[in-house]
Amino acid sequence: DAGVIQSPRHEVTEMGQEVTLRCKPISGHDYLFWYRQTMMRGLELLIYFNNNVPIDDSGMPEDRFSAKMPNASFSTLKIQPSEPRDSAVYFCASSPPPGTTGKETQYFGPGTRLLVL
Amino acid sequence: AQSVTQLDSQVPVFEEAPVELRCNYSSSVSVYLFWYVQYPNQGLQLLLKYLSGSTLVKGINGFEAEFNKSQTSFHLRKPSVHISDTAEYFCAVSDQDGATNKLIFGTGTLLAVQP
Numbered sequence: 001d002a003g004v005i006q007s008p009r010h011e012v013t014e015m016g017q018e019v020t021l022r023c024k025p026i027s028g029h030d031y032l033f034w035y036r037q038t039m040m041r042g043l044e045l046l047i048y049f050n051n052n053v054p055i056d057d058s059g060m061p062e063d064r065f066s067a068k069m070p071n072a073s074f075s076t077l078k079i080q081p082s083e084p085r086d087s088a089v090y091f092c093a094s095s096p097p098p099g100t101t102g103k104e105t106q107y108f109g110p111g112t113r114l115l116v117l
Numbered sequence: 118a119q120s121v122t123q124l125d126s127q128v129p130v131f132e133e134a135p136v137e138l139r140c141n142y143s144s145s146v147s148v149y150l151f152w153y154v155q156y157p158n159q160g161l162q163l164l165l166k167y168l169s170g171s172t173l174v175k176g177i178n179g180f181e182a183e184f185n186k187s188q189t190s191f192h193l194r195k196p197s198v199h200i201s202d203t204a205e206y207f208c209a210v211s212d213q214d215g216a217t218n219k220l221i222f223g224t225g226t227l228l229a230v231q232p
Binding site for chain 1: 224
């Protein structure tokens with residue numbers, strides 16, 4: 001398996017623009033997590049899905065952030081409008097369903113480095 | 118609620134010296150414990166995990182960790198580090214009985230190996 005795939009790897013945009021980050025989880029995994037990493041706040045869980053359904057979005061900073069998972073192999077994290085304080089590395093991770101080997105482990109993608117000017 | 122504390126934000130060490138990265142956790146229920154490593158400009162990679170059984174867990178790249186329930190600790194150790202071990206190390210915890218795989222991460226420890 002290719003692992004968790006994220007795109008783009010780098011994104012530079014101007015304040016006010018819409019940004020869409022994409023994630024393809026490992027095939028067969030039914031949990032998907034979105035994290036944000038900054039120097040100031042460390043690694044923060046933004047939202048996670050189970051079987052394409054959002055379970056906990058309490059970490060989403062504000063209404064400018066939204067996430068969707070239209071099917072088991074694709075998820076997006078959207079920021080509209082973007083602001084300089086959104087600059088961070090955004091990670092996607094997935095994990096297997098309960099009852100399977102490694103179910104407790106999250107597998108991370110390489111991340112998207114976002115810079116909002 | 119669970120929490121993870123990594124007291125050392127940065128640990129400088131010379132090559133071939135031993136190292137210990139400290140991790141303490143707080144939880145009212147039984148937990149799984151993890152160490153992840155993040156190399157520069159990369160994602161997080163699982164180093165090792167404690168689920169149950171032997172309290173000494175061995176991971177990749179010669180690292181090991183010991184679960185100490187009485188001290189609620191899960192310290193990471195390596196007897197002899199290499200320059201290539203320079204990275205950020207994150208301790209994490211999850212609820213064994215929880216319905217999700219949600220992880221709580223510590224703030225990370227930067228291991229800086231010097232020649």
